[in-house]
Every structure is written in structure tokens, then in C-alpha cells.
Amino acid sequence: MTNIELGENVRKIRELKGFSQQNLADEIKVDQKTISRIEKGELSPKFETLVAISKALSINISQLLSFNENLIFNNYSQYQQGGQFVAYNNTEIEKVEELYKQLLKEKDEVIALLKAKSEKSK
Numbered sequence: 001m002t003n004i005e006l007g008e009n010v011r012k013i014r015e016l017k018g019f020s021q022q023n024l025a026d027e028i029k030v031d032q033k034t035i036s037r038i039e040k041g042e043l044s045p046k047f048e049t050l051v052a053i054s055k056a057l058s059i060n061i062s063q064l065l066s067f068n069e070n071l072i073f074n075n076y077s078q079y080q081q082g083g084q085f086v087a088y089n090n091t092e093i094e095k096v097e098e099l100y101k102q103l104l105k106e107k108d109e110v111i112a113l114l115k116a117k118s119e120k121s122k
Helices: 003-016 021-028 032-039 047-056 061-065 069-073 093-120
Strands: 077-081 084-088
Touching (some): 021 047
Antiparallel strands (some): 077 084
């Protein structure tokens, strides 16, 4: 892997995670110019710096080194079903289940509040 490829990976992941160069620099205790130079491929970071970047971006170092944007943006299938466009992606099922449970809990809370209001107004 070249410094340019590594720098592009850092930049793409940083942007996907919503970090500015300054945010990342602050997180790993370097100056913003260092992050800029890494992303441009002008600086070959030490292993410790790569570990710090990975930790700050909440990924492991192998994900940083092997990042492939095609896996993020092209890992879905699209097709027509019953005249309606449907797209599936590789979202982890556990996260979907967690969100669904949260929605059900919130729905139950709203129903309980509405019932309580209804009973008070009688």
C-alpha cells in the first residue's frame, strides 16, 4: 500500500465518520497539518499513529488499511418488486432489531399516554 492510498483511506473514512481534519488531529493529539500531510500521502505515519487514527475513527487497523469504498457504496442489490423500488443493503440485522424494538417501546409509551389522557377527560 502506498502512502497516497493510505492517505485516501484515512480521508474517506474520516469524512464518512463526520470528522474534520482538526477533530481527528485533536483526538489523536497531533496538529491538523499532520493529518493533511498523511491524507495527501506526503507523510508516512508511524504504526502508533495509525493505531491512534483507527481508534479515533472506531475501526480496527485492518479496516483502515484495507478500506474499499466499493464495499460501502456498491454492496447492495436493487430490483423491482410489485412496481415498487426496493433496495437492500448490508446493515447488520442486530442493529435493525434494536431499532425496531426501540420503535415498539416508543409506540407503547405513546399509546399509554393517550389512554391516560383519554381516561382523564372522561
